[in-house]
Amino acid sequence: MRVVVDLSRCEGYAQCAFLAPEAFRMHGEEALMYDPNPDDARRDQVLRAAAACPVQAILVDRLEGPDSAVEATRS
Numbered sequence: 001m002r003v004v005v006d007l008s009r010c011e012g013y014a015q016c017a018f019l020a021p022e023a024f025r026m027h028g029e030e031a032l033m034y035d036p037n038p039d040d041a042r043r044d045q046v047l048r049a050a051a052a053c054p055v056q057a058i059l060v061d062r063l064e065g066p067d068s069a070v071e072a073t074r075s
């Protein structure tokens with residue numbers, strides 16, 4: 001799966017690092033490090049983390065496949 005974090009939105013609340021520590025990690029107080037290609041086995045964790053982000057900075061699977069490309073152009 002593909003994950004992109006909009007770091008210009010991220011406020012370092014660390015909800016994602018708490019819910020999916022294998023995919024998201026805080027580096028210092030505010031800098032977020034993340035795995036852009038987490039294993040599909042972590043999908044649920046990553047989706048939960050994305051849903052919990054207070055500023056919706058985590059985008060999941062937005063860059064994959066023709067369908068999502070069409071969706072992106074529509075919105």
Ligand code: SF4
Nearest residue numbers: 010011013014016053
């Ligand atoms: S939950 Fe959202 S705001 Fe908080 S560290 Fe993760 S991406 Fe950033």
